[in-house]
Amino acid sequence: MAAKVFESLGKLGLGLAVAGGVVNSALYNVDAGHRAVIFDRFRGVQDAVVGEGTHFLIPWVQKPIIFDCRSRPRNIPVITGSKDLQNVNITLRILFRPVTAQLPRIFTSIGEDYDERVLPSITTEILKSVVARFDAGELITQRELVSRQVSEDLTERAATFGLILDDVSLTHLTFGKEFTEAVEMKQVAQQEAERARFIVEKAEQQKKAAVISAEGDSKAAELIANSLATAGDGLIELRKLEAAEDIAYQLSRSRNITYLPSGQSVLLQLPQ
Numbered sequence: 001m002a003a004k005v006f007e008s009l010g011k012l013g014l015g016l017a018v019a020g021g022v023v024n025s026a027l028y029n030v031d032a033g034h035r036a037v038i039f040d041r042f043r044g045v046q047d048a049v050v051g052e053g054t055h056f057l058i059p060w061v062q063k064p065i066i067f068d069c070r071s072r073p074r075n076i077p078v079i080t081g082s083k084d085l086q087n088v089n090i091t092l093r094i095l096f097r098p099v100t101a102q103l104p105r106i107f108t109s110i111g112e113d114y115d116e117r118v119l120p121s122i123t124t125e126i127l128k129s130v131v132a133r134f135d136a137g138e139l140i141t142q143r144e145l146v147s148r149q150v151s152e153d154l155t156e157r158a159a160t161f162g163l164i165l166d167d168v169s170l171t172h173l174t175f176g177k178e179f180t181e182a183v184e185m186k187q188v189a190q191q192e193a194e195r196a197r198f199i200v201e202k203a204e205q206q207k208k209a210a211v212i213s214a215e216g217d218s219k220a221a222e223l224i225a226n227s228l229a230t231a232g233d234g235l236i237e238l239r240k241l242e243a244a245e246d247i248a249y250q251l252s253r254s255r256n257i258t259y260l261p262s263g264q265s266v267l268l269q270l271p272q
Helices: 002-025 100-109 114-131 136-141 143-159 177-231 234-252
Strands: 027-030 034-040 044-050 053-056 062-068 072-081 087-098 163-175
Touching (some): 072 114, 087 100, 087 143, 136 143
Antiparallel strands (some): 087 163
16 A cells, blocks of 8 residues: 555656646746847747746757847957058947847847947948048047047947947047157157257347347446536546455455555565
8 A cells, every 4th residue: 555655656756747847947037137038939930029037948949149239348459541541550449239129130130249240340440431531630639520420420320230329439640650659759850840949039039139249248338438528537446446345345244354554564574
């Protein structure tokens, strides 16, 4: 009797395990920010897009393909040429996501790796087209305009493949070695020209100062000559007295000066 009970329990457990396996294979989860497309072995890809949550499917017959519908970043480097034939290295950063309603078409026509198949090609195409409209100098001075033009053209192009671009920005922009060296040489030449102009202006100012100083000396000499002609030697005697007074004042302030009485010059052996 006990053997029959255990046998029944074993069959029941086996049946529950099989049923549990079947139920588990018939369930699938769609995480937050994701969507699912159902591939049916008999009817192909279904048009309906499955949202977030737990859902049922027919085991073996149906298979869920999960897509991440959140914005994802991607950096795409491109080497292209400007309007004046300068090599330009550009890195474009894109935030992209698929259009939810077009997931069945994207899976059917492009595949799960749609970003690898579409974004590099259309980004290179748009960047080459936009950059070719600007000179190398304009790419630097009008970077905002270039970025906006790339964003508009690329957004329109990506929409044909069922992709939404939330943000497009130029994160890196450099030029070829030859252009960089030419810019540096131009900067050096401009600095040398500014320095030469400063030297010339300085020389001109010094020349003007010398002329003014010479004119002042000439005017002073003329005034002195006129004074001598008018007053005779009186002016010279006045200047001697002023000089003697200044010398006496300077000597009086020095501790190393010894004064001798008038007429006593024996120590210095000075003539009377």
